[in-house]
Amino acid sequence: MATIKAKRFRWKETFEQLYFIGNGSLVIIVFCVCFAAMVTIVESSFHMKLVIQNDSMVPGFAAMLILRELAAVVAALLLTSRVGAGIAAEVGTMKVTEQIDALKMLGIYPVNYLVIPRLVACILGAMFLTIVANMTCLFSAMAVSSSYLGYTPAMFISGMKRFVQFKDLIFAIIKAACFGAVIPLISCYFGFRCESGAEGVGKATTNSVVVGSIAIIVIDFLLSYAFSYLY
Template sequence: MISLFAETLFGIWAPPFRWREFIQQLYFVANRSLLIILFCVCFAAVVTILESSFHMKLVIQNDSMVPGFGALLILRELAAVVTALLLASRVGAGYASEVGTMKITEQIDALKMLGIDPINYLVVPRFLACILGGVILTVAANVVCLFAAMQVSYFYLGYTPAMFISSMHRFVQMQDLFFAMIRGACFGAVIPLVACYFGFRCEEGAEGVGKATTNTVVVASIGIIAIDFILSYTFSHFY
């Protein structure tokens, strides 16, 4: 895995850069995943607001801090992590099955015989597309999450949009969005590396492809949670 990561970083600067493949993968990562991610994060935001209100009323008999607290949780954790886990399930599984199928059908060996580096041809475009796609989807998820939180705060809790924004300003800083973008980029980088790693090591037969796909989703999800802890601990020193 470390070797694949190093070769991918080196391959970014090694010509040729495959723009067409990069655009195709960015379309697959960002555009094809957008609706399902926005749909899921909306419900996650609604649940966050409702549960926060319930427990604050239970403990301190007041839920006036819910809009600000919910916005803070959405920007720092919820939107980026939910987006990354959904991408790991959808994009990671797709990459693993695609590369795994190429491996067992000897297409990767054919690339080597033609003098084409499989890392440069397969991994680098997917790596860069997932990084950029992760950032784009994280920003979109944050915006939609905050909008959904604002709406449920208005209709369920009685806080107007102006009150929601005012409360949010007391809790949220611009650097929270910047840190969320960094999370999205880091999470996005994990997915193609894990998927291609298991794809390159795929065993023969349909069972081998299924195993590579399963391992990709599991390991990528674990990696995302572990990296989230590291980034959260690191970013805590900047608040």
């Protein structure tokens, strides 16, 4: 792979992509993870009462599930649907209209020009959005615990401390970085291999979302399995 020189790195394009990822996805992710956290609290309470007739562990269990899995994975899947599809469509359109061939004729390496800025932006954006998603999830879980289960915020935090460690957040950020890396790589791959016509662009977009979602689930399992040895 060609060496990327600092003077050739497209900082402006990277920041534009980062703005597109963060600004456009923040509201969607916050909205979705809030309801995901609420469902987690309600279902956890129902099943714990059903099995052990006590839901005192719900705050801690829900907080652990949110930090380790829920927020990072939901945010990544939403990013795949929105950002991944957008990248695949953009790169695919450039391929169909021969803009990528024009870059090659000008001596510009398409991977450096198109992929790297999006890769860096997606990694940083996914990490930031995962942190926001985690905080939002915990706040929503705390609110539902207070209104639905009768646990005060102090009781929720106390229960959370028994289950959650700071490294759970660190592991979630590492997961987010991996998810953020795989989204543009898969999207650009299908974009570069896009067939001619509108049908080809649509097919590349669909494939990028499907394969990206599967990759996120598989990577999440592999990372969770690896992190289990670090607790």
